[in-house]
Amino acid sequence: MGSSRLPGFYKMKMAERLRRLAEQLELSRDEMDGLGESGTLPLANADAMIENAVGVLGLPVGIGLNFLVNGEDVLVPMAVEEASVIAAVSLAAKIVREGGGFKADSDAPRMIGQVQVAELSNPEAAKAAILRQKDSILAVANGLHPAMKSRGGGAQDVEVRLLAVGAETHAIVHLIIDTQDAMGANLINTMCEGVAPLIERITGGRVRLRILSNLADLRLARASCRIPFEALADFGFSGAEVAHGIAEASRFADADPYRACTHNKGVMNGVDAVALATGNDWRAIEAGAHAYCARNGRYEPLTRWWIEEGALLGRIELPIQVGTVGGAVKANPLIPVLLRTMGNPGARKLAGIMAAVGLAQNMAALRALGTVGIQKGHMALHARNVAVSAGAKGSAVEEVARALIAAGEIKLHRAQEILAKMVAARGPSAEAT
Numbered sequence: 001m002g003s004s005r006l007p008g009f010y011k012m013k014m015a016e017r018l019r020r021l022a023e024q025l026e027l028s029r030d031e032m033d034g035l036g037e038s039g040t041l042p043l044a045n046a047d048a049m050i051e052n053a054v055g056v057l058g059l060p061v062g063i064g065l066n067f068l069v070n071g072e073d074v075l076v077p078m079a080v081e082e083a084s085v086i087a088a089v090s091l092a093a094k095i096v097r098e099g100g101g102f103k104a105d106s107d108a109p110r111m112i113g114q115v116q117v118a119e120l121s122n123p124e125a126a127k128a129a130i131l132r133q134k135d136s137i138l139a140v141a142n143g144l145h146p147a148m149k150s151r152g153g154g155a156q157d158v159e160v161r162l163l164a165v166g167a168e169t170h171a172i173v174h175l176i177i178d179t180q181d182a183m184g185a186n187l188i189n190t191m192c193e194g195v196a197p198l199i200e201r202i203t204g205g206r207v208r209l210r211i212l213s214n215l216a217d218l219r220l221a222r223a224s225c226r227i228p229f230e231a232l233a234d235f236g237f238s239g240a241e242v243a244h245g246i247a248e249a250s251r252f253a254d255a256d257p258y259r260a261c262t263h264n265k266g267v268m269n270g271v272d273a274v275a276l277a278t279g280n281d282w283r284a285i286e287a288g289a290h291a292y293c294a295r296n297g298r299y300e301p302l303t304r305w306w307i308e309e310g311a312l313l314g315r316i317e318l319p320i321q322v323g324t325v326g327g328a329v330k331a332n333p334l335i336p337v338l339l340r341t342m343g344n345p346g347a348r349k350l351a352g353i354m355a356a357v358g359l360a361q362n363m364a365a366l367r368a369l370g371t372v373g374i375q376k377g378h379m380a381l382h383a384r385n386v387a388v389s390a391g392a393k394g395s396a397v398e399e400v401a402r403a404l405i406a407a408g409e410i411k412l413h414r415a416q417e418i419l420a421k422m423v424a425a426r427g428p429s430a431e432a433t
């Protein structure tokens with residue numbers, strides 16, 4: 001797919017960026033159209049996807065640059081409404097690149113489906129009976145989706161937990177299902193519902209809920225990086241100072257759930273943006289990530305940063321339940337094109353890349369927070385947005401933004417005044433330079 005370093009990409013006009021991407025990825029005319037103006041979800045698809053559809057909500061889609069993951073360059077599509085997320089993650093990825101990039105991996109895509117069994121006269125005996133009949137339960141589950149089994153996935157194991165629910169003890173049956181390149185929600189729910197009558201016969205109990213668990217802790221993704229101090233120097237701070245700022249911010253998140261929550265929000269800025277751009281269920285990923293953070297009985301950060309021998313080290317681990325095939329991916333014609341910009345990863349590889357993006361996004365936030373503060377960077381982007389709202393185009397955007405910051409007043413009326421002066425001095429072309 002070529003390099004993920006596209007120098008000057010952010011300064012290009014959108015049409016030029018599209019040409020640059022098309023050239024690098026050898027995109028067809030149709031794929032190019034999908035990315036540009038005509039790339040909005042067709043109304044007919046929207047109508048088929050949900051109920052009571054009345055329209056389509058647009059979100060900007062951008063490309064996270066500079067990512068080197070397991071020695072491979074990857075362009076990362078991200079859909080997000082928040083300014084500075086993509087700029088920040090691209091800068092962090094560029095810094096991490098100087099230390100050799102990210103190492104990432106993820107577990108086999110094994111999900112948990114839950115079948116809750118109530119009204120048990122002898123819960124221990126019910127548990128033992130379910131475990132004795134494991135093979136029959138798996139056979140029924142896999143009979144519902146033989147194709148998944150023949151691809152090497154499908155239901156693979158059965159576990160039983162006895163759980164006090166109110167005054168009763170319920171047997172919570174976990175079907176462990178390998179969903180291959182699918183996120184797998186439909187498959188899992190179908191299997192849970194499909195094995196329920198057999199489980200009732202085995203236990204003599206009553207099955208209640210039959211649904212996947214989004215606490216996908218068998219399906220973890222991890223990423224790590226090692227950044228030499230030199231690569232971190234910025235804002236007039238030495239690399240060591242920036243690294244210590246990041247490590248201290250990490251310790252703060254370790255110590256305080258109030259901070260850990262915001263720290264993790266920053267991680268999820270990146271993870272969710274990739275989930276959205278690849279047609280994945282970001283609510284499932286969010287739910288899973290935050291439940292995983294609380295697994296030790298206290299809400300903890302998803303990432304950790306520490307110092308070792310002249311370098312800053314970072315690590316992330318979180319459940320990532322994603323697919324690269326299936327309904328949601330096909331429903332929106334833009335998704336396959338965006339997956340193609342990433343080199344069409346399978347679900348496992350995508351999960352590793354998303355972990356790397358989360359780690360990079362977090363590093364970008366802590367790097368600013370541990371030094372000059374987040375607002376300085378945000379202000380520059382906010383000023384650009386105000387300049388665009390005032391009608392500035394092309395290079396005039398930067399010029400107006402700089403003037404707004406210098407004036408210490410980032411307001412629309414001020415931007416309009418500055419732009420009007422530029423037009424008066426240079427003619428109407430000033431707006432469109």
Ligand code: MEV
Pocket residue numbers: 082262263264265266267269362365366369374
């Ligand atoms: C803003 O979207 C995300 C941050 O608040 C994350 C953080 O505080 O680490 C900047």
